[in-house]
Amino acid sequence: MRYRRPALDWLSHGLLLLCVVAFCLPVWMALTASTHTQTALYTGTAPLWFGGEGLSNFIGVLTAPMDRLGASAARLLWNSTVMALGIAVGKIAISILAAYAIVFFRFPLRRTCFWLIFITLMLPIEVRIMPTYKVAADLNLLNSYIGLILPLIASATATFLFRQFYLTVPNELLEAARVDGAGPWRFLRDILLPLSKTNIAALFVIMFLYGWNQYLWPLLITTDDHYLTTVVSLKRISAASDELIPWQEVMATTLLAMLPPVAVIVVLQRFFVKGLVDSEK
Amino acid sequence: MATLKLTALEKTYPNGHRALHGIDLEIDDGEMVVVVGPSGCGKSTLLRCLAGLETISSGELAIAGQRVNELEPAARDIAMVFQNYALYPHMSVADNMGYALKNRGVPKPERRRRVAETASLLGLEALLERKPGQLSGGQRQRVAMGRAIVREPRVFLFDEPLSNLDAALRVQMRLEIRRLQKRLGITSVYVTHDQVEAMTLADRLVIMNGGRIEQVGTPLELYARPRTRFVAGFIGSPAMNFLEARVKDGEIIVGDGSVLAPAADIQGSIAVGIRPEHLRVVDAGEADLTARVEMLEPLGADTLAYCRVSGLSLPLVIRLDGGAALAEGQTLAVKLPLSRLHLFDLDSGERLPWHSPETSIV
Amino acid sequence: MTTFDNHRVTPWILLAPQLLVVAVFFFWPAFQALQQAFYVEDPFGLGRSFVWFDNFTRVLASPEYHRALGVTVAVGVGVAVGAMALALLLAVLADRVIRGARVYRSLLIWPYAVAPAVAGVLWMFLFDPGLGIVSHLLAGVGVRWDHHLHGDQALALVIIASIWKQMSYNFVFFLAGLQAIPRSLLEAAAIDAAGPWRRFWSITFPLLSPTTFFLLVMNSVYAFFETFGTIDATTAGGPGGATRTLVYKVYEDGVIGYDLGSSAAQSVILMLLVGLLTLIQFRYVERRVQY
Numbered sequence: 001m002r003y004r005r006p007a008l009d010w011l012s013h014g015l016l017l018l019c020v021v022a023f024c025l026p027v028w029m030a031l032t033a034s035t036h037t038q039t040a041l042y043t044g045t046a047p048l049w050f051g052g053e054g055l056s057n058f059i060g061v062l063t064a065p066m067d068r069l070g071a072s073a074a075r076l077l078w079n080s081t082v083m084a085l086g087i088a089v090g091k092i093a094i095s096i097l098a099a100y101a102i103v104f105f106r107f108p109l110r111r112t113c114f115w116l117i118f119i120t121l122m123l124p125i126e127v128r129i130m131p132t133y134k135v136a137a138d139l140n141l142l143n144s145y146i147g148l149i150l151p152l153i154a155s156a157t158a159t160f161l162f163r164q165f166y167l168t169v170p171n172e173l174l175e176a177a178r179v180d181g182a183g184p185w186r187f188l189r190d191i192l193l194p195l196s197k198t199n200i201a202a203l204f205v206i207m208f209l210y211g212w213n214q215y216l217w218p219l220l221i222t223t224d225d226h227y228l229t230t231v232v233s234l235k236r237i238s239a240a241s242d243e244l245i246p247w248q249e250v251m252a253t254t255l256l257a258m259l260p261p262v263a264v265i266v267v268l269q270r271f272f273v274k275g276l277v278d279s280e281k
Numbered sequence: 282m283a284t285l286k287l288t289a290l291e292k293t294y295p296n297g298h299r300a301l302h303g304i305d306l307e308i309d310d311g312e313m314v315v316v317v318g319p320s321g322c323g324k325s326t327l328l329r330c331l332a333g334l335e336t337i338s339s340g341e342l343a344i345a346g347q348r349v350n351e352l353e354p355a356a357r358d359i360a361m362v363f364q365n366y367a368l369y370p371h372m373s374v375a376d377n378m379g380y381a382l383k384n385r386g387v388p389k390p391e392r393r394r395r396v397a398e399t400a401s402l403l404g405l406e407a408l409l410e411r412k413p414g415q416l417s418g419g420q421r422q423r424v425a426m427g428r429a430i431v432r433e434p435r436v437f438l439f440d441e442p443l444s445n446l447d448a449a450l451r452v453q454m455r456l457e458i459r460r461l462q463k464r465l466g467i468t469s470v471y472v473t474h475d476q477v478e479a480m481t482l483a484d485r486l487v488i489m490n491g492g493r494i495e496q497v498g499t500p501l502e503l504y505a506r507p508r509t510r511f512v513a514g515f516i517g518s519p520a521m522n523f524l525e526a527r528v529k530d531g532e533i534i535v536g537d538g539s540v541l542a543p544a545a546d547i548q549g550s551i552a553v554g555i556r557p558e559h560l561r562v563v564d565a566g567e568a569d570l571t572a573r574v575e576m577l578e579p580l581g582a583d584t585l586a587y588c589r590v591s592g593l594s595l596p597l598v599i600r601l602d603g604g605a606a607l608a609e610g611q612t613l614a615v616k617l618p619l620s621r622l623h624l625f626d627l628d629s630g631e632r633l634p635w636h637s638p639e640t641s642i643v
Numbered sequence: 644m645t646t647f648d649n650h651r652v653t654p655w656i657l658l659a660p661q662l663l664v665v666a667v668f669f670f671w672p673a674f675q676a677l678q679q680a681f682y683v684e685d686p687f688g689l690g691r692s693f694v695w696f697d698n699f700t701r702v703l704a705s706p707e708y709h710r711a712l713g714v715t716v717a718v719g720v721g722v723a724v725g726a727m728a729l730a731l732l733l734a735v736l737a738d739r740v741i742r743g744a745r746v747y748r749s750l751l752i753w754p755y756a757v758a759p760a761v762a763g764v765l766w767m768f769l770f771d772p773g774l775g776i777v778s779h780l781l782a783g784v785g786v787r788w789d790h791h792l793h794g795d796q797a798l799a800l801v802i803i804a805s806i807w808k809q810m811s812y813n814f815v816f817f818l819a820g821l822q823a824i825p826r827s828l829l830e831a832a833a834i835d836a837a838g839p840w841r842r843f844w845s846i847t848f849p850l851l852s853p854t855t856f857f858l859l860v861m862n863s864v865y866a867f868f869e870t871f872g873t874i875d876a877t878t879a880g881g882p883g884g885a886t887r888t889l890v891y892k893v894y895e896d897g898v899i900g901y902d903l904g905s906s907a908a909q910s911v912i913l914m915l916l917v918g919l920l921t922l923i924q925f926r927y928v929e930r931r932v933q934y
Contacts, residue, residue: 008739009739009740012736012737012739012740013740013743015732015733015736016733016736016737016740016747019729019733019751020747020750020751023750023751023754023807023810025769026762026765026766026768026769026807027765029765029768029769029776030765030768033768041774042773042774045774045775045776045779046768046771046774046775046776048776093660094660094661094664095661097657097658097660097661098657098658098660098661098662100657101653101654101655101657101658102654102658104646104647105646105647105648105650105653105654105657106646106648107651107654107655110654113658113662116662116665116670117661117662117665120665120669121921123669123673123914123917123918124864124868124917126868126871126890126893126913128669128672128673128676128910128914129893129894129897129898129910130676130679130893130897130898130903130906130907130910131671131672131673131674131675131676131679131907131910132668132672133898134672134675135667135668135671135672135675136668139667150664150667150668151668153664153668154664154665154667154668154669155669156661156665159661171645174645174646175645178645183647183650184647184650184653185653209755209756212758213756213757213758213759213760213761213872215758215759215760215871215872215875215876216871216872216875216894219875220898231758231760231761231872232760234760234761234764234876235760235764235875235876235879238764238767238876239879240791245771247768247771247774250764250768251768254761254764254765257758257761258756258757258758258761261756261757261758262753262756262757264756265752265753265755265756266749266752266753269748269749269752272752273748273752273815273819
């Protein structure tokens with residue numbers, strides 16, 4: 001029950017809207033900045049309204065290599081997409097299989113495998129970055145998509161979530177399937193995967209964001225601009241130096257770097273919220 | 282069609298719990314055997330061993346004369362109806378019913394024909410495209426039955442299939458299961474904890490307790506001649522009355538001194554069992570006991586009277602005609618017809634061999 | 644529970660990809676970090692010598708490390724307190740207005756999708772000493788903003804950008820937590836004549852405590868590790884180490900300074916720290932489940 005206090009309601013809406021506006025401010029400024037020429041930008045404070053150069057700025061960064069990089073934004077976006085999809089798909093695929101083995105089979109060393117996998121939850125890649133770099137270098141994975149993707153798959157978050165979900169699948173379903181003549185692979189394909197659909201979608205959203213937004217690892221492993229990702233490129237083009245920072249290019253690239261993950265989260269919000277809240281448990 | 286033979290079947294879990302202590306049982310072709318017992322008696326474990334969902338620790342299980350201990354559930358050619366139905370929630374009714382056939386490589390046209398046949402047998406034609414989530418409890422139950430029937434297996438296994446339905450639907454489905462089983466003539470093992478369900482469905486009943494079989498027989502055999510006090514108390518509703526008694530100078534004495542009958546071949550303390558429906562209210566002169574009515578439960582056709590008898594610790598339940606004029610606090614003169622008495626050893630609970638004078642006269 | 648017990652090889656086939664990736668990219672590097680932490684490499688990479696705990700004592704005694712620890716704690720507290728307080732306030736408001744809670748969620752959720760580095764660049768533009776609209780406004784009230792020169796301003800920039808991003812995550816959880824509180828409890832309190840303010844602190848807030856604790860841990864982890872992107876893209880640890888967190892120092896010493904032994908020792912210390920955090924979280928969550 002809530003007290004009906006219209007004044008308080010309006011105050012709540014007012015505060016919320018104020019915060020929404022404040023949250024949008026950086027993006028608004030990025031939008032307006034990306035539509036001016038560099039000269040127009042540097043005439044005073046950043047403009048609050050749009051200029052007329054939006055289209056040409058975006059076409060410019062997308063088609064030609066930028067001044068401070070050896071790659072165009074189109075190339076950067078492609079690299080980010082490959083990495084994000086690779087991480088999301090790879091992580092989900094190996095996690096589905098590993099969690100399946102751990103929940104639905106009994107075999108020697110099962111508990112050991114369980115702990116070997118789940119201990120990885122405790123250490124993010126940032127803490128083991130140097131030796132991981134060395135391993136990647138030894139395996140000849142520097143400046144390659146495989147090198148961008150594989151080390152970031154080596155964590156058990158998704159495995160853990162699938163395990164939690166599998167444990168809630170009624171045991172009688174497995175029994176019925178066995179009586180109906182389904183072996184392990186058939187049960188996985190015909191029963192378990194169709195039942196996991198929303199979980200897979202939720203994890204896909206989270207893992208895609210995780211992959212797209214990676215910073216430290218791609219920064220280390222890509223020395224060739226051909227494999228540079230969008231997020232990592234921003235530092236290079238926005239770093240203060242003797243020349244003026246080309247803010248219109250920086251902001252156009254920044255917006256491009258935000259667009260795919262924000263689009264994913266807005267379109268798939270339902271799955272995302274479910275995935276987040278599930279991962280708490 | 283097949284017979285089922287269990288020889289010294291044992292099940293011990295890895296944690297050391299012994300769920301089945303040597304089960305011997307033979308089931309005829311086309312027979313409906315109901316396994317009944319209190320929870321934890323091992324009846325579900327037994328069924329799961331038959332299905333192949335639990336491994337058998339020792340002993341032998343044979344279907345149609347062939348040892349199947351090592352076979353996977355699917356290879357045993359059995360079908361099972363689960364307590365929660367275990368329908369695949371993402372598949373339509375038709376796909377649920379056809380899944381086992383698909384796994385066996387039955388071609389699609391035949392699959393469709395068999396599913397349609399089974400559906401018409403169960404009145405499911407209109408529901409074939411629905412998902413389980415869109416069905417009522419009774420409909421789900423039917424689909425679970427259909428999924429078992431469509432396979433045309435050698436043996437049906439039922440694991441408390443009606444326990445999730447409400448009372449009225451349960452009675453209806455009970456009749457339907459019996460009708461279908463008779464019509465299809467498939468050997469069936471049915472597990473339940475509900476003794477009314479057990480009595481009405483079974484060709485033969487198996488009563489289990491503590492991982493052992495207490496008694497096997499037709500429902501009426503078990504009702505008339507329970508081999509142990511456990512069976513006597515389990516079969517029949519309301520349950521049989523047990524009176525503490527002793528045998529002195531060759532006579533059975535209950536309560537505070539009423540002599541029931543001569544019993545030359547028995548010694549010491551025993552339990553005398555008599556069913557509530559077999560007690561008779563008589564004139565004071567013929568009575569064996571006097572009982573004071575403490576509470577009445579009018580059920581319509583019958584009335585149950587819960588009575589106190591001096592010298593007995595437990596109340597005596599008497600089933601009387603629903604029309605009888607009775608009041609709480611009233612005293613009844615009760616006769617225990619000798620032919621209806623069951624005598625049990627107090628320690629072992631075994632039935633004591635005893636021929637009542639009345640039966641020998643008749 | 645029934646399982647596929649008769650299949651001996653299948654589970655290993657299923658586990659193989661995960662075990663392989665984890666072994667090569669997790670255990671092997673972690674083991675190397677552990678080993679490296681006890682060696683000193685000579686500057687030309689010609690050889691190395693075992694030095695027991697020298698790397699650790701050197702790291703723990705260095706004033707720079709203490710400074711980095713201070714910066715990390717400052718970022719952690721700033722982000723956790725700022726992002727959680729703001730998120731709780733907004734979640735309470737959104738939960739209050741019957742219509743529109745979902746709309747506000749949609750409007751506030753998207754910064755979560757923005758990379759920490761991108762968040763840093765966005766805010767850096769607002770605070771740009773020459774062009775920035777916020778720095779312009781600050782100049783109006785007499786504050787001269789230049790995070791390239793002033794350490795505390797650089798730190799503030801990092802914290803603000805991180806709060807902006809992390810707030811949305813907290814908001815989702817607080818809103819879900821608030822909506823999970825049974826209405827009947829609040830109704831009972833209303834009947835007991837507790838006012839809204841009192842109702843919040845005596846009923847709502849205690850019931851939210853599992854969520855709050857969980858978020859505290861998650862925000863700390865975020866502040867520890869993921870602020871790396873924000874820091875590197877905006878201040879690069881500067882000026883003069885004012886935004887050099889522990890993780891940033893591991894990176895600087897390892898990648899830029901090539902002091903592998905020290906970097907590895909710092910990694911090991913961080914591992915212990917994270918392990919501790921996770922352990923606390925597990926223990927706490929376990930206790931909560933019984934409650």
